[in-house]
Amino acid sequence: MEKPIYKMRAKVWLYQGMAGWHFVTLPIKQSNKIKELFGGMAGGWGSLPVIVTIGKTSWKTSIFPDKKSSGYLLPLKAEVRRKEEILIGDIIKFLLEIQV
Numbered sequence: 001m002e003k004p005i006y007k008m009r010a011k012v013w014l015y016q017g018m019a020g021w022h023f024v025t026l027p028i029k030q031s032n033k034i035k036e037l038f039g040g041m042a043g044g045w046g047s048l049p050v051i052v053t054i055g056k057t058s059w060k061t062s063i064f065p066d067k068k069s070s071g072y073l074l075p076l077k078a079e080v081r082r083k084e085e086i087l088i089g090d091i092i093k094f095l096l097e098i099q100v
Contacts, residue, residue: 004037005097006030010089012076016044017074022076024092026063030072036096041100049074054092055084060099 010024026034034048047062057080063072074096075091076086086092 003097009093014088023073025069027046028071037100052099053095057083
């Protein structure tokens with residue numbers, strides 16, 4: 001089965017906890033589709049492994065369900081933010097490939 005690739009846009013925000021992680025919340029429409037197709041294959045904390053591409057940078061990570069929005073959260077590594085010059089509040093375009 002070919003792994004689906006989703007093309008998305010989302011706003012970067014900062015988690016207010018001590019670690020200061022940067023995230024984007026995946027759009028609800030795509031989150032619902034991902035949940036429908038792959039939710040039963042989720043790992044710990046409901047996570048799904050993905051490959052993300054922003055600009056020229058790709059990396060492996062996981063998305064996690066967000067109880068507040070009913071969508072998924074995508075953490076953005078500091079290294080990726082530096083390479084792609086991403087700041088809090090930026091609207092970013094990215095590709096997300098589910099890896100289950």
